[in-house]
Amino acid sequence: MSEIPPSPPSPPSSLHGLRFAFGTLTVLPVRVTRWDREAARAGMLCAPLVGVVAGALAGLLGAALLLLGAGPLLAAVCAAAVPAVLTRGLHLDGLADTADGLGSGKPAEEALRIMKQSDIGPFGVLTLVLVLLAQVAALAEAYGGSWARGVLAAVVSAASARLAMTLAARRGTPAARPEGLGAAVAETVPAAGALALAAGLAAAAAAVGGALLGTYGAVRTAAAVVLAVAAAELLLRRCVRRFGGVTGDVFGALAETAGTAALVVLALG
Template identity: 60%
Template sequence: MAEGQGADGPGPDGRAGWADGLRFAFGTLSVLRVRVERWDRAAGGRAMIAAPLVGVVLGAAAAGTGALVARLAGGPLGAVAAVAVLAALTRGLHLDGLADVADGLGSGKPAEDALRIMKQSDIGPFGVLTLVLVLLAQVAALSGQFSASPLRGALAVLAAAVAARCALAWGCLRSVPAARPGGLGAMVASTVTPAAAALSTGAAALLTALAGLADDWSALRLPLAVVIGAGCAALLLRRCVRRFGGITGDVLGAMAETAATGALLTIALAG
């Protein structure tokens, strides 16, 4: 623990504690009603490191729903239910970010114009196509897992949800600037050290490995999926930084969906 910092609140030097970061994380990354007491870069940085815990909670809810539907109505509908619950629990913000980034990257315009396109409320053809393909990929990958067994499908959902939130810390590395002032992207940009991002991802991978012990097939594949999913998001981050000059809230959302999809495809291919 840093000097002058409490374990559950801001210390006398004004630094954010982990409780502030958790409230920030759940308040901004989910529909759960959480009172965010600090809205600053210190709390935002802690939130991005702690984001995989949000993935555990949301992933568990989606996994349980998907497993129940799969038992009652089959694997494909279980997959649709799980994806729908994850989208509902995040207000669809990550999917919206994915569509906006696809429109910005696909526009071929200079960074300033591309960022303006991303801020518009409508979705262009690149965004629509990307959303359709990504959601189809997620549902198809999960359908196979739920059809194999509801438990295996549930574990895949959990791994995808955790991988999506692991990507956020990597998007907020201190070497990555904000693409524009204002918004969530500017609030959390350049707030996370590489060591903290690696520790967060490593802990999340270990957690999924422990969960995977419930199914021998999943014990090694789940942490591998988390790491590969985060790696896929890092490739998108590199492209966005080159194209836009930094990150925005949309870029972070797109990274989350990219990591989730990469994790699910890894699990499907490993099977």
């Protein structure tokens, strides 16, 4: 009787996490091989890495345009467009839907229904316009300083945006609905792991900022990460009180809020 060949070893959870993170948070052609709580936990812990990649692509595009003779404003517009393209605009759509839900003044169930509608209301439109203007203005300020400042701002912003999503997936923050991406990733990340990741990202940002811009650059870059997370946390708590938990739209809103806050801090001074 012939022996049954052993089955090939399954990829480690870290690889499943990377696939989950890049497959759900970007349009890059990455196949998600597992869709369970363990893969979701690993994926959300890998989310800031997705931000680093997206931010690097955005920042380098802006830098290339500067080197080709474009002005800081055009470089900023193109850099701001890259994360939107890489997410099919889902984070921006989530920001608009969350703004409509919060601004509706309706009970939680009705607000969640409003957020699921395909159209965008006045609160969503106004929020999108202001946020995109702030992002472009802050990136233009950074690129006006140097291409290195522009790339650093784009990377820190995108990484902070995904870090906010990791923190929102920590245990103790429930899902508002039993279905959807929000329910798939809600409460998958240990709080200690999320906080350690946040501290590590702030330290890494400070190191890179210090190497490129000196001591003040290190402080400002670390502050950008910390204040971005703080802004997202305020919105998260508001959404949990208002909707009873998080949804996929809320995750998108948190990402855009944190990313914009980081850019604004980096534009100061």
